[in-house]
Amino acid sequence: MTTCKMINKDIVVVGAGAAGLTAAIFAALQSSPETKIAIIERTDKAGKKILMSGGTRCNVLPVSMSEKDYFTDSSIHLLKRIFKSWSVEGCKNWFIDDLQLPLACEVETNKWFPVTNSAKDVRDALLNKALSLNVEIHYSTQITEMQRNHNDWILTASDAKQYQAKHVIWSTGGLSVPTIGTDGAGHQVLRSLGVQMKPTYPALTPLTGQHPGSSNLAGVSLTVGLTADTMIASREGFLFTHKGFSGPSVLDVSHCVTRYVMGQQQRPELAINWTGESKDIWQKRLTTGKSTVLGTLKEYIPNRLAEALTEGKSYRNQKVSELSKNDRADLIQLVTAYSLSWSSHEGYRKAEVTGGGVPLEAIDTATMRLKNDPGLFLCGEIMDVFGRIGGFNFYWAWVTGRLAGLAASKLPAQQQAQEV
Template identity: 45%
Template sequence: MRPRFLSSVSKAAPSVIITGGGAAGLTAAYFAALQGSQVTVLERTREPGKKVLISGGARCNVLPMEVDVQRDFVTESSPSALRAIFASWSLEDCKRWLEDDIGLALATEEENMKYFPASNSSREVRDRLVGACTNLGVRIQCKASVEALSSLPGGGWRCSLGDGSHCEADSIVVATGGLSFPKMGTDGTGHRIVGGLGHSIKPVYPALTPLKGRHPAGSQLAGLSLYGVDLHCAAAAAAAKGKKKGQQAQRSAFLFTHRGYSGPSVLDLSHSVTMALERGTPLPRLKANWLGDSRAEWEARMVACPGSSSVPSLLRKHGLPQRLAEAICAEAGVSDRRMAELRKTERVALLEKLTEYPLEYDGHEGYAKAEVTGGGVPLSEVDCRTMESRVLPRVHLCGEILDVFGRIGGFNFYWAWLTGRLAGMHAAQSVE
């Protein structure tokens, strides 16, 4: 690659290099170019936006329909720093940008409060984003892996690439993502680069990843899904004291996989497990209420049903899938019993299995299947108004490399668009 000249020497428009051509990097490129900068995106894989292509089951859930920052995002950094970043661009304005400037028609999925492209095509999202960048003159260079950054005496930065070449710019945006889905090009190189230059990195862990564990009664329920599960996660200490407080995934989908569990309810709480396993802290307890119905509702059903009903048929009648009803009855030792025959202790045990089933897990699927990475560069080390590093002047950070991720529902792309915009706009301005 030919070295680029710094604007201070060449008197040209400020130059910005974006390392990483994912959702955050392309957004940063768009906004830096809009400010008149010469923008180059260095992407290590063969094409930009590969993760956009595989997202949301190739439909790409681009945004949520509503946001509550405290409820929907996870960070170990300061909540006020997080709020300050979100205050910079409302969901409504971000949606308008996707529609009007990127040219993406959006459709809602009301039951899940999500926005998707009306075409249901993640390829359209990626192509329109790339098209909007190239229309503004952004140069996208693929198969360009940034391995190191070094500061230049004049104030700019040099990127050293894997093939031994170098390129220089007035400012840099680091948008290299996290460690999740490494086959998409994300292996934590960005963390290593900025970590080596003085940033502290909050210990990372896979998030939104399936859990491994044994199905009820040791049966094989793979492929079975439920749609209104309440999953409760209590920290080990709170659970030991019998406290109810904890995190909850309410009325969302749950899937039995070949090796354990997945679906939004499990993914949204998985970070509590992965974090504890990575850090060797006490493991939280997960409890499932399979239909989201209360204990009192089940008690009333048991009282009202004819005494001659078999226990599994009562569970099936009220919506429990047959295979799960059979597994739960087997585990409670009531498979061949009629309702009238149940002793009080058996009823209580059954009620617990229906509404507070202790989900056994012994591991997780790791970064290979994690949708995002927890941990990363703490928000205290970036200026939340500009995303400029407080450690490395004229280096801006955005997207998944930062110590923030959201739950399932378009929250992670919202974070990528939001921080990409701030980083790109201000990377262009930081030279002035």
């Protein structure tokens, strides 16, 4: 019979993503040099999502934020408390001063990117910092089971390796892009421990549906105002895809659709204002002038879209000054409150993040520690919080990773792992 050697650590971080790397760094910074910290990562690389983020440029942070940039079914009060622990400015300075990663602000979008526009530089800065602090990383090792053994946690990996640790930081991410290690297996392990979770759903994912008119507008993009019921009104990029719709404005409201499809909420009405301008402005624009309806629309929105929107309309080639009251009202509605014909969504495969997960009520917000356990800390996307497009999701990962790492590092001296 083969016996499996127990690998003893003080702190085991499960998942080498944005939150896990940050947690390990802060745990190591706060601990004595003898403290043994290991990150266990199921894939062969750290920070795969960082590498693919922001179109491989990595939008590290937003310029500013408020809790309104986030979605959760948990208490907003608890969310605010967590964000209070580290300002965007403090986090930005950490990247620049401590990780030696110069950042540049993209003023038009209010986003911070690395000066080099390379997501790999962000991942490498985090990884190198962790390694320089003697954090070990064990790749291609998936934790499939966890159990308590008195004051310790015993973690079992898929290859039957076992780890023993006083403190565990669970940072296994969500279910989005399952092909790169985030397929919800981490949620399963927590569930088996009795941790309660909110039902998960894909978020920031493209929608499927029918383009206006009979043409396929794939590739057409513009900046629109998009409203999902009365809840969200954002003025952001919109893109027609081969299957439907994408772009930040669509991604930001896509969870309303995914939650509807999963039976978690009512069907949302998505209304588009193609130029973001008011009805009054269009009323004036469509009252005077010699230009035709189609000609006028083409001045403000892409030609192909103008043609698609007015396809089959009797007033299409009429002069705007000659429009009947009803036709003008119909046209204004079409331009400022177009009802988007969506059918479904592209799911976790294309989702940037996962909604749902562990509610904030289950943790102590000062430490990210699970309330009913003295040594299990949670951070990042596994929690029931996600942000809109703009660096808000990484900010959540950095803030919660830092809190979990700092708290897990506060090990009583006698608890430090013994070499076996």
